[in-house]
Amino acid sequence: MSNQPEAPEKGKDFVRQIIDKDLETGKYGDRVQTRFPPEPNGYLHIGHAKSICLNFGIAEDYNGRCNLRFDDTNPVKEDTEYVDSIKEDVHWLGFDWKENEFFASDYFERFYAVAELFIRAGKAYVDDLSAEEIREYRGTLKEPGKNSPYRDRTPEENLELFRKMRDGDFGDGERVLRAKIDMAAPNVVLRDPTLYRIKHADHHRTGDAWCIYPMYDFAHCLSDYFEGITHSICTLEFENNRPLYDWVLDALIECIGSGACGDDTTAVTGGGATPQERPYQYEFARLNISGTVLSKRKLIQLVQEGHVDGWDDPRMPTISGFRRRGYTPESIRDFCDRIGVAKADSMVDFALLEHCVRQDLNERAPRYLGVLHPVKLIIENYPEDQEDVFEMPLHPEDESVGTRKVPFCRELYIERADFMEDAPKKFFRMSVGREVRLRFAYYVTCTGFEKDAEGNITEIRATYDPATKGGWSDDGRKVKGTMHWVSARHAAKAEVRLYDRLFTEENPGNPGGDKTFLDCINPDSKEVRTECWVEPALADMQPGTHFQFERTGYFIADAKDHKPGDKLVFNRTATLRDSWAKIAKKG
RNA sequence: UGGGGUGUAGCCAAGCUGGUAAGGCAACGGGUUUUGGUCCCGUCAUUCGUGGGUUCAAGUCCUACCACCCCAGCCA
Numbered sequence: 116m117s118n119q120p121e122a123p124e125k126g127k128d129f130v131r132q133i134i135d136k137d138l139e140t141g142k143y144g145d146r147v148q149t150r151f152p153p154e155p156n157g158y159l160h161i162g163h164a165k166s167i168c169l170n171f172g173i174a175e176d177y178n179g180r181c182n183l184r185f186d187d188t189n190p191v192k193e194d195t196e197y198v199d200s201i202k203e204d205v206h207w208l209g210f211d212w213k214e215n216e217f218f219a220s221d222y223f224e225r226f227y228a229v230a231e232l233f234i235r236a237g238k239a240y241v242d243d244l245s246a247e248e249i250r251e252y253r254g255t256l257k258e259p260g261k262n263s264p265y266r267d268r269t270p271e272e273n274l275e276l277f278r279k280m281r282d283g284d285f286g287d288g289e290r291v292l293r294a295k296i297d298m299a300a301p302n303v304v305l306r307d308p309t310l311y312r313i314k315h316a317d318h319h320r321t322g323d324a325w326c327i328y329p330m331y332d333f334a335h336c337l338s339d340y341f342e343g344i345t346h347s348i349c350t351l352e353f354e355n356n357r358p359l360y361d362w363v364l365d366a367l368i369e370c371i372g373s374g375a376c377g378d379d380t381t382a383v384t385g386g387g388a389t390p391q392e393r394p395y396q397y398e399f400a401r402l403n404i405s406g407t408v409l410s411k412r413k414l415i416q417l418v419q420e421g422h423v424d425g426w427d428d429p430r431m432p433t434i435s436g437f438r439r440r441g442y443t444p445e446s447i448r449d450f451c452d453r454i455g456v457a458k459a460d461s462m463v464d465f466a467l468l469e470h471c472v473r474q475d476l477n478e479r480a481p482r483y484l485g486v487l488h489p490v491k492l493i494i495e496n497y498p499e500d501q502e503d504v505f506e507m508p509l510h511p512e513d514e515s516v517g518t519r520k521v522p523f524c525r526e527l528y529i530e531r532a533d534f535m536e537d538a539p540k541k542f543f544r545m546s547v548g549r550e551v552r553l554r555f556a557y558y559v560t561c562t563g564f565e566k567d568a569e570g571n572i573t574e575i576r577a578t579y580d581p582a583t584k585g586g587w588s589d590d591g592r593k594v595k596g597t598m599h600w601v602s603a604r605h606a607a608k609a610e611v612r613l614y615d616r617l618f619t620e621e622n623p624g625n626p627g628g629d630k631t632f633l634d635c636i637n638p639d640s641k642e643v644r645t646e647c648w649v650e651p652a653l654a655d656m657q658p659g660t661h662f663q664f665e666r667t668g669y670f671i672a673d674a675k676d677h678k679p680g681d682k683l684v685f686n687r688t689a690t691l692r693d694s695w696a697k698i699a700k701k702g
Numbered sequence: 703u704g705g706g707g708u709g710u711a712g713c714c715a716a717g718c719u720g721g722u723a724a725g726g727c728a729a730c731g732g733g734u735u736u737u738g739g740u741c742c743c744g745u746c747a748u749u750c751g752u753g754g755g756u757u758c759a760a761g762u763c764c765u766a767c768c769a770c771c772c773c774a775g776c777c778a
Binding site (some may be wrong): 126127132153154156185189190191192245246249250253256257258259260284287288290291300301302303304306309311312313314328330331332351352353354355356357358398400403407411436453455457458459460461463464466467468469471472473474476477482483520541543544552553554555585586587594595596597598599656663664665666667670677691693694695696697698 | 704705706707709712713714716717718724725726727728735736737738739740741748756770771772773774775776777778
């Protein structure tokens with residue numbers, strides 16, 4: 116530990132640098148409070164994971180708190196199914212909001228109190244203009260808007276109308292409450308933004324208690340304020356809304372300061388030590404990943420139109436999709452650490468995410484043998500009634516993981532791709548006359564093969580060398596190739612689901628031309644193989660277990676369909692890096 | 703002349719007080735290896751969107767320009 120004044124720590128993102136400064140100046144004392152504020156109108160995706168890691172990560176780093184707050188101000192879009200999935204996903208990622216679980220809907224009464232306060236202070240008015248008229252009056256990006264004819268109603272009149280709005284005296288869309296700011300503001304967000312709208316709709320938590328609901332710009336900053344948030348971190352598209360965020364809070368603090376809210380200020384004051392201790396908003400670039408879409412609208416469309424098998428389809432970039440695919444929370448958090456936090460729009464290479472899972476799974480996944488595209492291999496000189504049982508390590512770099520027993524007999528299954536009739540020099544696997552190693556078993560030399568009428572190879576034959584038991588030889592003989600295998604007599608049958616990228620384009624969200632993202636869907640993104648043979652040890656594997664099929668890839672026993680001892684179902688998480696594929700491609 | 707942002711390698715991204723371009727991914731070589739995996743070692747920006755300027759010295763300061771993103775929901 117040194118006492119030297121530290122320059123901002125190298126590599127710290129700009130948000131943490133801001134927090135460092137605020138801590139230095141004591142802007143909030145030593146308090147650091149963030150929040151993750153999803154709207155419960157869809158499942159969380161990897162883009163949310165970036166925000167979750169940022170907000171909860173900051174709370175951890177600075178010994179602060181991070182609230183989970185549901186931004187549920189629009190009853191027609193929201194549902195409790197989504198709040199349940201969001202909680203599950205945040206927990207799964209490894210974060211805990213403890214008792215700090217909030218809903219914007221819990222503040223409806225307080226929002227309403229602030230609205231009345233603004234009306235009394237002449238900062239808000241009820242407008243009778245229709246939605247269309249409001250749009251016309253707003254002007255355009257380059258031309259100023261004009262005032263609504265209802266803009267100068269008295270506070271008394273506004274208060275009466277607003278109460279009638281709350282009482283349900285008007286139909287949807289007949290009135291709105293607007294902030295009185297500036298219809299000529301160059302930032303259109305400030306041209307008298309809507310604060311409340313009428314929606315006679317049941318809310319997933321408040322039922323029919325309300326028929327007016329606050330808008331995001333009004334509710335979000337107030338929620339932050341009520342909860343004593345210090346740093347309100349959101350994505351870049353909200354940069355335009357920041358002046359409004361500031362306007363609402365400044366207006367409220369001004370009202371409190373002027374005594375406008377009377378003796379009892381508890382309904383409108385914030386969670387800071389003083390009313391002035393208010394949150395500020397900071398924006399970072401949202402995550403984009405190559406080869407997928409991360410927009411809620413598009414994801415919900417994929418689910419509802421049946422292009423995928425639900426929100427947790429292993430091809431989906433949702434948290435639940437990655438979970439079912441076999442990604443670990445550690446790998447996703449590592450990914451979020453590596454991509455950084457900045458303000459430049461960016462598109463992260465999917466290969467980085469894949470690298471993160473591979474790295475994590477390489478360390479922790481036990482190894483097994485499984486043949487996905489089987490062809491029979493007959494060891495001609497191995498007696499029919501003989502068997503071996505080999506004890507194989509579960510992990511090549513970590514003995515402590517232990518071993519498992521793998522039976523061997525005369526008839527085996529090997530991978531079709533491990534045999535070539537006319538093998539090039541660089542092909543190290545099986546071909547007539549060549550000797551290869553069967554992993555941890557024996558050296559075998561291929562003697563021939565058989566084909567059916569269509570020319571498909573139906574059976575491969577070989578002889579084994581009993582002196583190479585265990586898969587090695589001390590006579591200086593070398594084999595270049597090592598192959599995995601499964602004893603036909605002992606193998607368990609399994610269904611293996613091979614997943615590939617869901618889209619064919621690098622940026623399916625913006626494919627160019629007349630194409631939409633749906634036109635970019637990869638028709639071969641899912642291959643279900645029902646005739647796979649795996650070593651017997653996998654028969655009692657529990658759902659959700661990660662493992663590696665040696666030489667093939669990382670897999671997980673499917674959480675929903677895999678039944679130990681009955682139906683075996685494995686999802687491919689990621690392939691292993693395949694340098695042979697590169698060599699073969701080069702020719 | 704609407705306003706607000708952003709431009710550092712194929713992809714992310716450090717760089718803050720000007721001193722001679724971190725790191726990761728990808729790619730490409732080589733070594734180790736009973737997984738063509740892992741691991742190890744090496745290569746990969748004479749240049750920071752562009753042009754001017756200030757300075758002994760500019761990715762960092764000034765200036766002009768260019769490109770891209772966001773904003774006209776009673777969505778968030």
